[in-house]
Amino acid sequence: MLEKLQRRLGLRTDSVIFFTSAALTVVFVVTAITLTEQVDRTFAAASDWLLTNLGWFYILGVTSFVIFLLWTAVGRYGHVRLGGQDERPEYTTRAWFAMLFAAGIGTILMFWGVAEPISHFAVPPQQGVEPQTVEAARMAMAYSLYHFGLHTWSIFCLPALTFAYFVYVRGLPFRVSSVLQPLLGDRINGTAGRIVDITAVMGTLFGVAVSIGLGTLQINSGLARLFGLPENSLVQVLLITVITAIATTSVVFGLDKGIRRLSNINIIMAIGLMVFVFLTGATLFLAKGVIESVGIYLSQLVSLAFWNDTFANTGWQGSWTVFYWAWTITWSPFVGIFIARISKGRTIREFVIGVLGLPTAFTIVWFSIFGLSAIDLELDGESELVRTVVVEGDVPGALFTFLESYPLTTAVSVLSVLIVVIFFTTSSDSASLVVDMLCAGQRGEGGPTRQRVFWAITEGVVAGTLIAATGKSGLDALAEVITVFGLPFFVLAFLMMYALRRALRTDFPELAGPPPALRKRAEQEKEQERDRAGNGGTDRGPREQGTGRLSRLRDRRTGGTGKR
Structure with a gap:
């Protein structure tokens, strides 16, 4: 029956994956609207249990990803090329970086670049650190860089590398289940494989919906300050409609003409905004601060990577770090497959260093300029960021409150809104492309453009419906769902590490023995x-x-x- 319906609609997918994912999305949205309180209580309880009892597993998991990726890159398999040995990258390094960054955490940096350092500066997570002091500023930068540096990008890099290997080396389709071939064998094409792919589709849709929702709140906050636009669900739904329309247009143009062009334009504007803050702010202070932030990050990285808030048990880590990791990993299949899609022809070493190193370096510079500038304004008493972000809880408005201390406030705020819009557009566009790949089954890389358009609209509908029906609390409830969804994705990530290592040893037995020097001896x-x-x-x-x-x-x- 599903196959017949698929033919009538002119689709080219795995009918079970496509229609099951679509049906589950509808069921979840309808249930969230009609039974909001019950859904909220259920997932809140599950989320609280996970944060309390398995937070350590999330912390250990992401740190394990970093170690595994670096070990694989510098080891004997680092020269393995993702594709034939004569294959060369399809995109230049600059275009590659722009696309992976725009589809990855560009939106999150705009949202948290000011808000997170100020939050930790005003309320230090660890005991014994006085609020709004120099030590609080140092630790605020350490936590922010920990959250958005190597660890976040390892969550994207691990599935991306695994997808790229199994697709370009073993010739399997772009499906999450493909990476489990060493474990499941031909069963990846059966029920077990479809369950994995449907879970990945749902995680991607909900993860992107949370991102679109948060971005909408930030855009609404900026427009409210610029033009007095009210901050309510009606305006937010209209904003989501506009973003979805732009994303759908980009989908129609395709990867090269759509996502690549938008990504290149947006990264240039984002860098322009960063340079503006650097030159018109405390330039010397920031120049010194960028260098010092590298040292702060490196000196605190190991301790933070294994810190579990064991003694104080304040619950802070669950509401910040663990939530970040759980949220990020739910949409790691989307970002991972997208990065794999644009990374054919690169060696494993080049891939890992590029995906981990380039965005992390940019993140350090970004947070150093925006975070340190915000902290400097607070120390000098020239801003009310602590009151806005911490006292009033207006996290979406943090960036625009920050820009009020700079010249050309209106023009720069308009530019910031535009950057956020395009960042979320490219995220939605990329997610549509990837979800279509996930639903393709054994058919390859997806089908007609109408399928990607369907998923672009679905992402907007999920976010818009939740905002219209339940307001901001609906997004909070969805975030709790994301935390619960994160657990199976962490288990999947550990299986990915095992599967990739096993595949490398099988496909390149000449590299599986002892090092060359020992073999020669x-x-x-x-x-x-x-x-x-x-x-x-x-x-x-x-x-x-x-x-x-x-x-x-x-x-x-x-x-x-x-x-x-």
């Missing part, structure tokens, strides 16, 4: 053994002649007789 010793056997044992090799350290020691102890 072992071969020399075997050759010497063969020579001795051929000479009847009369010729003594270097070991018998005492040239080795142990042989010389033995000769000294025995007087060269071989007897004690």
Whole structure:
């Protein structure tokens, strides 16, 4: 029946994955609207339990991803190319970086670039640190960079690398289930594989819906300050409609003409905004601060990577770090598949260093300029950011309150709104492309443009319906759903590490043994053994002649007789 419906609609997908995902999305939205309180209580309880009892697992998981990726990149498999050995990258490094950054956390940096450092500066997470002091400022930068540096990008990089390997090296379709081939074998094309893919589709839709919702709140806050536009659900739904329309248009134009052009334009505008804040603010202070932030990040990275708030048990980590990791990993299949899609032809080492290194470096500069500028304004008493963000809880308005301390406030605020709109547009556009791939099953990389348009509209409808029906609390409820959804994705990520390592050892057995130096030494010793056997044992090799350290020691102890 599903196949017949698919043919009538002119679709080209795996009908089970497509229609099941669409139906579950509708059911969830309708249930969230009609039974808001019950859904909220259920997922709030589950989320609280996970944050309390399994927060340590989330912390350990992401740190494990970082270690595994760096170990794989610098190890013997680093030269393996994602594609044929003669394959070369399709996109330049600049275009590649712009697309992966715009589809990754560009939106989050705009949202949290000012708000998070100010939050931790005003309310330090760790005991013994006085609020709004120099030490509080240092730790605020450490936490912010920890949240958006290597660890966040490892959540994207791990699935991206795994997808790229199984698609470009083993020739499997762009499906999350493809990465489990070493474990499931041909069952990835059966029920088990479809369950994995449907879960990935749902996580992607809800993760992007949360991002669109948060972005809409920030855009609404900016427009309220610029033009007095009211901050309510009606305006927010209209904004989501506009963003969805732009994303749908970009989908129609395709990857090269749509996402790539928007990403390049947006990254230029974002850099322009950052340079403006740097030049018109405390330039010398920021120049020194960027360098110092690198040291702060590196010095605190190891301790924060394993910190579990064990002794104080304040609950802060659950509401910040663990939530970030759970939220991020739910849409890691979307970002991962998108990054894999644009990364064919790169070596594993180039891929990992690029996906982890370039965005992390940019994140350090971004937070150093915006975060340190915000903290500097507060220390000088020239801003009311602490009151806005912490006292009033107006996190979406943090960036625009911050810009009020700079020249050309109106023009720069308009530019910021435009940047946020395009960042969310590219995220929605990229998600539509990826969800279509996930629903393609064994058919390849998706079908007609109308399928991607359908998913672009669906993302907007999910976010818009929740805002219209339940307001901001609906997004909070969805965020709790995301936290619960994050657990199976963490388990999946551990399976990805095992599957990738197993596939590399199977596909490149010549690299699976000991390092080349040890292999050469072992071969020399075997050759010497063969020579001795051929000479009847009369010729003594270097070991018998005492040239080795142990042989010389033995000769000294025995007087060269071989007897004690």
